[in-house]
Amino acid sequence: xxxxxxxxxxxxxxxxxxxxxxxxxxxxxxxxxxxxxxxxxxxxxxxxxxxxxxxxxxxxxxxxxxxxxxxxxxxxxxxxxxxxxxxxxxxxxxxxxxxxxxxxxxxxxxxxxxxxxxxxxxxxx
Numbered sequence: 464x465x466x467x468x469x470x471x472x473x474x475x476x477x478x479x480x481x482x483x484x485x486x487x488x489x490x491x492x493x494x495x496x497x498x499x500x501x502x503x504x505x506x507x508x509x510x511x512x513x514x515x516x517x518x519x520x521x522x523x524x525x526x527x528x529x530x531x532x533x534x535x536x537x538x539x540x541x542x543x544x545x546x547x548x549x550x551x552x553x554x555x556x557x558x559x560x561x562x563x564x565x566x567x568x569x570x571x572x573x574x575x576x577x578x579x580x581x582x583x584x585x586x587x588x
Contacts, residue, residue, distance in 0.1 A: 465489040465577055469559050472582030475549055483544040483582060485559030490577075492516075492535070496562040497542040498575055499533060501555035501584070508558075508572050512544060516565025524570060527553075549586045556581045 471483040485497065498513040512533040514521050521533055532545040542559060560575035567574055 467579035469582040485542040503555040510570030513568040
């Protein structure tokens with residue numbers, strides 16, 4: 464069964480850091496581009512980072528650029544999202560997703576075929 468499982472979310476104070484993990488089971492991530500998305504209540508799902516299959520291409524929206532870093536370890540079949548200088552507006556449910564078109568690093572949800580169940584990130588004092 465193809466599955467993506469996110470972990471690493473939690474409650475953190477503003478200015479703090481978290482590292483999210485996206486682990487795949489049932490398939491290898493080597494050929495997939497991976498995206499991280501978040502969704503807050505009442506808001507649309509927003510792409511916060513993506514990485515191509517080789518890791519050579521990444522993309523971030525301005526809202527997180529310089530604070531979030533995506534990376535991948537294909538040997539561990541895992542993709543990471545390092546989040547620093549967190550703000551209350553970063554609060555949301557964070558999902559990872561896999562796009563079979565490995566070169567396509569997109570911040571739009573539509574190209575992604577497989578999705579995890581997500582992990583909650585809450586930034587609050």
